[in-house]
Amino acid sequence: MPIPERQGVIPRALLRENAYLSIRDAIVDGTLAPGERLNDADLAQWLGVSRTPVREALARLEEAGLVQTKPGRYTMVTPLDVQAARAAQSVTAAMHELAVRQAVPRLSADEIEAMRAANGRFAAALQAGDVDAAIASDDEFHGVAVTAAANSAIRSVLEQFTPMLRRLERLRFASLHGRDSVAQHQRIIDLCAAHDVERAAVAARDNWLTLDPLFDFEAPPQ
Incomplete structure (x- = not known):
């Protein structure tokens, strides 16, 4: 045939x-x-x-x-670049703030529980020193709000700028920052569950703005 x-x-x-x-x-x-x-x-x-x-x-x-x-x-x-990383950070933080602002009014109980579960996996991965699992769980946590926001423009911008920050996190993983993030995530969850749109959005933004210790490096000469 x-x-x-x-x-x-x-x-x-x-x-x-x-x-x-x-x-x-x-x-x-x-x-x-x-x-x-x-x-x-x-x-x-x-x-x-x-x-x-x-x-x-x-x-x-x-x-x-x-x-x-x-x-x-x-x-x-691309070699590590502080200025480019900070630019990516500011854009990423703003997009997550907007995602949470748009997501909170429509988040279901199941989605709140999905955030809790992802944060639990994040904490466990940090405890085990598993960088890959920690970053994957962090992506899952923030991804709940991004998906619920149903805003393709937010997703597109994050897909462009988040990898630069994730590269820094993998190359310069900071356990202290990671442990702080568990508590920050929990605050975001609590505010989302309380339907506190404004404070949840600000908490999401601030979570991404705490990456500053990752920028404490001297880029090699090109």
């Missing part, structure tokens, strides 16, 4: 998205270190794709501030 033309063919958009997510995650978790040179062909071989989705992914990562390109010279992982 004739073989269907599209059987087993992975859509280009999916290849592009998978390449972007894989390279982004490798930068965030430090597998691809700050200042490391990136080669299209090497990345394509690693991901098992052609160079086209890799180039598209790198262009998108450059927009997010995770990759730097000098045409005809090099493409590399």
Whole structure:
């Protein structure tokens, strides 16, 4: 019988998205270190794709501030940059404030409980010194309000700017900050459960503004 033309063919958009997510995650978790040179062909071989989705992914990562390109010279992982990190922090904090402000009136009891459960996993991960699990649980905690807000613009902005902050957290994980965050999360939960929109939104913003100790570094010379 004739073989269907599209059987087993992975859509280009999916290849592009998978390449972007894989390279982004490798930068965030430090597998691809700050200042490391990136080669299209090497990345394509690693991901098992052609160079086209890799180039598209790198262009998108450059927009997010995770990759730097000098045409005809090099493409590399962006070195740590205090100014860029602080800019990402201010935008991220503002977006989470807005997300909570829009989410609180519609949060269900199940969603409040999901926040509590995520914070419990966050605390346990900190106790175990498991950075990956801590950050994943933190994402889950904040993701409840972002999802409930149902605002695609907020989600889009966070997807662009949060990875830069997560990279710093992984490279310079601060256990004291993390323990403080457990209590901050609990305050956000309590205020959300009380339907206190204004104070819950401010608490969410302040939680992201407590990342300042992560910026206490001297970037290596480029």
